[in-house]
Amino acid sequence: MAFPEFRPLDEKSLVEYIKVTPFLSSKIGDKYDDIKIKEVGDGNLNFVYIVVGASGSFVIKQALPYVRSLTESWPMTKERAYFEAVALKEHGGLCPRHVPEVYHFDRTMSLIGMRYLEPPHIILRKGLIAGIEYPFLAEHVSVYMAKTLFCTSLLYRSTTEHKRADNVVIPNVMALERNASVLAEFCGNVELCRLTEQVVFSDPYKVSEYNRWTSPYLDHDAEAVRDDVILKLEVAELKSKFCERAQALIHGDLHTGSVMVTRDSTQVIDPEFAFYGPMGYDIGAFIGNLILAFFAQDGHADQGNDRKIYKEWILKTIEDTWNLFHQKFTALWDQHKDGPGEAYLPAIYNNPELQKLIQEKYMKELFHDTLGFGAAKMIRRIVGVAHVEDFESIKEASIRADCERRALELAKTLLKRRREFLSISEVISAIRHVQS
Amino acid sequence: MAFPEFRPLDEKSLVEYIKVTPFLSSKIGDKYDDIKIKEVGDGNLNFVYIVVGASGSFVIKQALPYVRSLTESWPMTKERAYFEAVALKEHGGLCPRHVPEVYHFDRTMSLIGMRYLEPPHIILRKGLIAGIEYPFLAEHVSVYMAKTLFCTSLLYRSTTEHKRADNVVIPNVMALERNASVLAEFCGNVELCRLTEQVVFSDPYKVSEYNRWTSPYLDHDAEAVRDDVILKLEVAELKSKFCERAQALIHGDLHTGSVMVTRDSTQVIDPEFAFYGPMGYDIGAFIGNLILAFFAQDGHADQGNDRKIYKEWILKTIEDTWNLFHQKFTALWDQHKDGPGEAYLPAIYNNPELQKLIQEKYMKELFHDTLGFGAAKMIRRIVGVAHVEDFESIKEASIRADCERRALELAKTLLKRRREFLSISEVISAIRHVQS
Numbered sequence: 001m002a003f004p005e006f007r008p009l010d011e012k013s014l015v016e017y018i019k020v021t022p023f024l025s026s027k028i029g030d031k032y033d034d035i036k037i038k039e040v041g042d043g044n045l046n047f048v049y050i051v052v053g054a055s056g057s058f059v060i061k062q063a064l065p066y067v068r069s070l071t072e073s074w075p076m077t078k079e080r081a082y083f084e085a086v087a088l089k090e091h092g093g094l095c096p097r098h099v100p101e102v103y104h105f106d107r108t109m110s111l112i113g114m115r116y117l118e119p120p121h122i123i124l125r126k127g128l129i130a131g132i133e134y135p136f137l138a139e140h141v142s143v144y145m146a147k148t149l150f151c152t153s154l155l156y157r158s159t160t161e162h163k164r165a166d167n168v169v170i171p172n173v174m175a176l177e178r179n180a181s182v183l184a185e186f187c188g189n190v191e192l193c194r195l196t197e198q199v200v201f202s203d204p205y206k207v208s209e210y211n212r213w214t215s216p217y218l219d220h221d222a223e224a225v226r227d228d229v230i231l232k233l234e235v236a237e238l239k240s241k242f243c244e245r246a247q248a249l250i251h252g253d254l255h256t257g258s259v260m261v262t263r264d265s266t267q268v269i270d271p272e273f274a275f276y277g278p279m280g281y282d283i284g285a286f287i288g289n290l291i292l293a294f295f296a297q298d299g300h301a302d303q304g305n306d307r308k309i310y311k312e313w314i315l316k317t318i319e320d321t322w323n324l325f326h327q328k329f330t331a332l333w334d335q336h337k338d339g340p341g342e343a344y345l346p347a348i349y350n351n352p353e354l355q356k357l358i359q360e361k362y363m364k365e366l367f368h369d370t371l372g373f374g375a376a377k378m379i380r381r382i383v384g385v386a387h388v389e390d391f392e393s394i395k396e397a398s399i400r401a402d403c404e405r406r407a408l409e410l411a412k413t414l415l416k417r418r419r420e421f422l423s424i425s426e427v428i429s430a431i432r433h434v435q436s
Numbered sequence: 437m438a439f440p441e442f443r444p445l446d447e448k449s450l451v452e453y454i455k456v457t458p459f460l461s462s463k464i465g466d467k468y469d470d471i472k473i474k475e476v477g478d479g480n481l482n483f484v485y486i487v488v489g490a491s492g493s494f495v496i497k498q499a500l501p502y503v504r505s506l507t508e509s510w511p512m513t514k515e516r517a518y519f520e521a522v523a524l525k526e527h528g529g530l531c532p533r534h535v536p537e538v539y540h541f542d543r544t545m546s547l548i549g550m551r552y553l554e555p556p557h558i559i560l561r562k563g564l565i566a567g568i569e570y571p572f573l574a575e576h577v578s579v580y581m582a583k584t585l586f587c588t589s590l591l592y593r594s595t596t597e598h599k600r601a602d603n604v605v606i607p608n609v610m611a612l613e614r615n616a617s618v619l620a621e622f623c624g625n626v627e628l629c630r631l632t633e634q635v636v637f638s639d640p641y642k643v644s645e646y647n648r649w650t651s652p653y654l655d656h657d658a659e660a661v662r663d664d665v666i667l668k669l670e671v672a673e674l675k676s677k678f679c680e681r682a683q684a685l686i687h688g689d690l691h692t693g694s695v696m697v698t699r700d701s702t703q704v705i706d707p708e709f710a711f712y713g714p715m716g717y718d719i720g721a722f723i724g725n726l727i728l729a730f731f732a733q734d735g736h737a738d739q740g741n742d743r744k745i746y747k748e749w750i751l752k753t754i755e756d757t758w759n760l761f762h763q764k765f766t767a768l769w770d771q772h773k774d775g776p777g778e779a780y781l782p783a784i785y786n787n788p789e790l791q792k793l794i795q796e797k798y799m800k801e802l803f804h805d806t807l808g809f810g811a812a813k814m815i816r817r818i819v820g821v822a823h824v825e826d827f828e829s830i831k832e833a834s835i836r837a838d839c840e841r842r843a844l845e846l847a848k849t850l851l852k853r854r855r856e857f858l859s860i861s862e863v864i865s866a867i868r869h870v871q872s
Contacts, residue, residue, distance in 0.1 A: 159633060159679055163626040190599040197595060197778065206783040229790050236780055236794060243595055243779070246680050342633065343679070344672055347642040354665050358672060 003109055006078065009062055011037045014049055017060075017111075023104040024060075024113050028053025045080070045272065050116055057118065058103055063110040063272070078110035080272040083189045085112050087274030090249060091148045098144040098266050117260045117267050124259040124266075128293040129300060129390055131310045138320035140266035141259065141286055146328035149279045152249035154343040156336055162246070162276075189275045193243070196252070196273060200380045201239035205232050210385035217401030221408055222383040230416050238372045238415075246276035254285040255377065256293060257388075280369025283325060288374030288411070290318045291431060292381060292390050295407035299394030311435075315428050322370070322424040330359055368418045371427065375415035382408050410434045439545055442514065445498055447473045450485055453496075453547075459540040460496075460549050464489025481516070481708065486552055493554065494539055499546040499708070516708040517546035519625045523710030524550065526685060527584045534580040536703055553696045553703050560695040560702075564729040565736060565826055567746045574756035576702030577695065577722060582764035585715045588685035590779040592772055598682070598712075625711045629679070632688070632709060636816045637675035641668050646821035653837030657844055658819040666852050674808045674851075682712035690721040691813065692729060693824075716805025719761060724810030724847070726754045727867060728817060728826050731843035735830030747871075751864050758806070758860040766795055804854045807863065811851035818844050846870045 009017060015032060018024045028035055034054055041048035041061075049060040063081035085105040092099035104113035127134065150156055203211055205226055213222045225231065251258070252273030260267045294314045297307040337355065338346045349355055381388045382404045391407075394400035410431055414421075421427055445453060451468060454460045464471055470490055477484035477497075485496040499517035521541040528535035540549035563570065586592055639647055641662055649658045661667065687694070688709030696703045730750045733743040773791065774782045785791055817824045818840045827843075830836035846867055850857075857863055 154676070154679055159630055160626055162679070163629070190596050193599070194595055202781055202784060206781065208783075226784075229787075229793065232784055232790060233793055233797060236785070237797070240590070240779060243590055243598070244682050246682065343676060345638055345642065347644075348638060348668055349672070351665075354668060357665065357669055361669060361673070 003106075006109055008064055009047070009049075009060070009109075009111075011039065011049070014051070014060060017109075018051065021104060021106075021113075024051075024058060027056040027058050027103065027113075029055035031055070052116065057116040058113050059100075059116045061112045061114070077191045080189070080192050081105075081110035081112055082107050083192070083274050084270070084272035087249065087251065087271035088112070088114065090152065091144075091251070091268070091271065091274075094151045095144050095147040098140055098268055100267050100269060117265075117269075120262050121260045121265065121267065122262075123257055124261045125256040125289070125293070125389055127261055128256060128290075128314070129296070129393055131297075131300065131305060131307060133310070133313050134261050134263060134266070134317075136264060137261065137266060138317045138324055141268075142321050142324035143328055144266070144268055145254075145279075145283055145286070145325050146332060149248045149250065149282065150329055150332045150336075152276075153247055153279070154341055155333055156339065156341045158340050158342050161340075189273070192252070192273045193275055193277075197239060197243065199385050200376055201235055201242065204380045204384040205235060208385075211383060212385070212387070213383045214391075214397055214401040214404055217398060218383070218404060218408075221405055225379065225383055225408075225412075228412070231412055234372065234415050234418075235376055238369075238376055241278045241369065242281060242373075245278045247278050248276065249274060250277045250279060250282045251285075252277065252281070254282040255289040255388075256286070257289075259286075278369055278373070280366055280371075281373045283322070283366070283370040284372065284374030285377050286374075287318055287321060287370060288377040289381075289388070290314055290321070291374070291410065292378055292388055292407055294318075294431060295403050295410070295435070296388075296390035296394065299391070299396075299399050299403045315431065318431075319424050319428055322367070326363060326367075330363065333359060367421070367424075371414045371418035371421060375411040375413075375418070378407055378411035379415070382411075406434050439542075442545055444500055445483070445485075445496070445545075445547075447475065447485070450487070450496060453545075454487065457540060457542075457549075460487075460494060463492040463494050463539060463549075465491035467491070488552065493552040494549050495536075495552045497548045497550070513627045514546035516625070516628050517541075517548055518543050519628070519710050520706070520708035521548050523685065523687065523707035524548070526588065527580075527687070527704070527707065527710075530587045531580050531583040534576055534702055534704055536705060553701075553705075556698050557696045557701065557703065558698075559693055560697045561692040561725070561729070561825055563697055564692060564726075564750070565732070565829055567733075567736065567741060567743060569746070569749050570697050570699060570702070570753075572700060573697065573702060574753045574760055577704075578757050578760035579764055580702070580704055581690075581715075581719055581722070581761050582768060585684045585686065585718065586765055586768040586772075588712075589683055589715070590777055591769055592775065592777045594776050594778050597776075625709070628688070628709045629711055629713075633675060633679065635821050636812055637671055637678065640816045640820040641671060644821075647819060648821070648823070649819045650827075650833055650837040650840055653834060654819070654840060654844075657841055661815065661819055661844075661848075664848070667848060670808065670851050670854075671812055674805075674812055677714045677805065678717060678809075681714045683714050684712065685710060686713045686715060686718045687721075688713065688717070690718040691725040691824075692722070693725075695722075714805055714809070716802055716807075717809045719758070719802070719806040720809030720811070721813050722810075723754055723757060723806060724813040725817075725824070726750055726757070727810070727846065728814055728824055728843055730754075730867065731839050731846070731871070732824075732826035732830065735827070735832075735835050735839045751867065754867075755860050755864055758803070762799060762803075766799065769795060803857070803860075807850045807854035807857060811847040811849075811854070814843055814847035815851070818847075842870050 003017060007013070014037060019032070028051065031053055036052045038050045039047060040050055045063060047062045047064065051058055051060060063078040065078045085102060088099060088102050092101060100115040100117060102112060102114045154162055207226065211222070251268065251271045252275055253270060254268070258268060258270045260269055294311055297311050301307040344358055349358060391400055391404055394403060413430060414427070439453060443449070450473060455468070464487065467489055472488045474486045475483060476486055481499060483498045483500065487494055487496060499514040501514045521538060524535060524538050528537060536551040536553060538548060538550045590598055643662065647658070687704065687707045688711055689706060690704070694704060694706045696705055730747055733747050737743040780794055785794060827836055827840055830839060849866060850863070
């Protein structure tokens with residue numbers, strides 16, 4: 001072990017740390033004269049250092065015991081680094097093309113060393129704000145979601161693998177924490193789940209010191225959210241699912257800020273909120289944030305670019321994401337229907353008609369979960385504590401408020417009437433209707 | 437520790453064990469000359485010894501590493517004694533009137549020492565077969581279910597208490613395993629959950645060497661279960677809830693053989709299948725087994741007693757059980773709505789209209805879960821591996837088959853159409869309809 005107890009690193013002590021950590025020092029050929037270190041964390045919870053040497057590079061992410069953006073007023077367990085490392089390993093094993101490789105994990109220091117996603121990788125959200133099209137985005141994210149969600153669910157796993165904390169060999173999990181990625185272990189990630197419960201499912205629906213919105217324009221809209229009986233009834237059902245349903249090992253924070261992209265590469269990062277929860281929470285997070293990106297476009301339009309074509313690309317990406325996910329997920333299901341997964345035993349369900357009915361039922365519920373969670377994630381970004389740069393970067397408050405109001409209107413419809421939507425194309429129509 | 441490693445006790449070694457275990461020896465005043473020991477286990481998984489001395493008594497229950505009735509062909513973790521002890525402590529703390537007190541627990545020996553439920557206590561199932569009315573049964577069982585289920589759910593607990601395996605103080609859990617009764621801990625009870633998954637949700641719906649039924653009378657009925665597409669679709673949904681939904685610390689096997697009664701006393705025993713699961717599984721187990729008892733009555737009728745009055749008492753008990761449970765559960769909810777439970781935060785839901793809507797929605801879903809799980813429990817007792825004495829004690833096979841067929845018919849209706857039932861009185865009508 002490099003350092004005997006936890007201490008927050010700075011650029012100087014980081015070098016000391018690398019020197020005594022062979023997994024890291026070997027990456028840069030043990031040469032320190034010309035290494036470049038840059039702190040780039042723009043999240044709320046961590047320090048992130050890029051380390052580039054002559055012969056290689058990596059990223060160091062260290063979790064601190066509080067929410068960074070609120071200084072030290074909101075304590076937050078640094079154990080989240082552990083859950084992040086385990087989830088990166090597990091999801092990376094299932095989908096190595098879209099998850100950065102982990103080189104090193106130090107639980108004492110709450111520190112992960114992983115692949116540096118070199119330029120031109122940028123955070124997807126910034127690309128969406130800039131109006132950049134990513135032709136493979138829907139394909140890549142859908143394959144990531146299909147593989148990670150399917151393969152950590154009871155459609156693929158036995159109930160023993162799913163539940164047990166010991167004595168289980170999980171394929172593709174490396175030596176890091178061989179048996180960690182099962183339900184019992186992730187019960188420990190309770191603090192980050194609590195943060196989600198509060199900021200996503202609770203605060204936006206009550207008066208809270210943390211809430212904010214584009215005032216005074218949205219004062220009435222924020223109040224309407226707090227007074228909407230049906231909305232609050234529905235969000236309670238989603239919260240219950242979030243807290244109680246251990247469907248798969250989900251990323252837990254799969255918004256467009258947790259994805260790094262180039263034209264050809266899509267990398268999912270930051271799974272520190274990972275836990276065994278409902279699949280629709282991940283799919284909804286991604287799609288909900290694409291919808292926010294869509295509604296923000298009018299605020300980014302200018303004389304040179306009215307963003308109309310780009311908005312169509314976003315809509316197509318939303319539609320493709322769900323449809324491709326559906327296709328890949330059910331293909332995995334068909335492929336593994338005679339495997340060890342225990343949700344639907346072949347001896348009972350190995351009948352084409354029944355198999356079809358079961359998939360339809362499962363995918364329909366997953367679609368409605370996706371819409372509900374996606375809508376909840378949208379609402380909290382408009383009237384809750386943490387906003388998104390898509391809207392925040394629109395300088396003119398009245399224009400920003402118009403964009404946000406449309407997004408909020410759509411989100412309320414999706415959350416309250418999600419069961420009436422039968423396909424993603426109906427959702428696209430609803431988005432167009434609100435936009436027009 | 438009395439014995440350094442696990443060994444199955446017999447009547448002789450049990451005395452040695454008691455002698456070196458002060459918690460037990462003190463119960464009988466350290467006198468061994470006149471103690472009486474009787475082995476009474478009629479379950480499938482354990483040895484049970486009644487120990488009666490001059491100055492006191494207790495029961496010793498020891499779990500063996502296999503299912504007893506199948507000799508050693510079906511290995512079964514003896515760790516279930518641990519889950520049973522923890523659940524007895526937790527449920528006993530919440531509802532001491534209806535759970536026997538635990539005096540001693542020895543994890544190494546998989547052994548629990550607890551209150552001896554002295555005569556005239558008998559197993560409820562035997563009382564139902566004998567046609568004995570228990571005027572307080574519905575009241576007692578409903579208060580047990582309301583307290584244990586409400587107080588281990590997110591309606592009463594914070595999400596931290598619910599999930600975390602350490603660092604949490606749970607009210608009313610004694611020194612035995614202070615922090616054990618939380619979700620992470622019960623993830624370990626995976627083997628007994630697996631047994632349930634197999635015998636309740638899987639085997640009855642496929643060809644299995646373990647299945648049996650009153651043949652040849654029910655051959656067609658058993659086949660019809662295996663061929664019923666809608667039934668299998670619905671039972672898959674229930675299985676998924678059973679495997680994935682951590683709603684409360686449930687008993688896990690609350691049939692009429694897990695309840696001991698006198699006219700005035702009702703004691704719930706044998707929670708070795710306890711885990712964090714769906715509440716409706718407990719309520720359904722109890723009500724489903726009462727329905728089995730109802731349909732078995734025609735097989736027990738004779739010239740001296742046509743059982744008509746008794747059947748009405750069973751129907752009333754079914755109706756009262758749900759209605760009293762509903763009343764007590766929602767009363768607990770009203771009483772604690774401003775407490776630490778995190779499912780519905782007062783700041784969001786403290787509005788009488790909304791509170792009412794939420795309770796109605798919650799209780800409606802719980803009612804439908806209850807009917808679904810209850811029906812699944814009925815079906816597995818007719819065409820699965822383990823049958824119930826209610827039917828087994830009907831000697832004439834054709835009469836037994838008639839009784840079983842009616843119960844099966846009702847169960848299929850309940851399972852497939854449970855969402856159409858709006859109240860327990862409609863269920864009673866359906867029972868009468870099948871009976872007539």
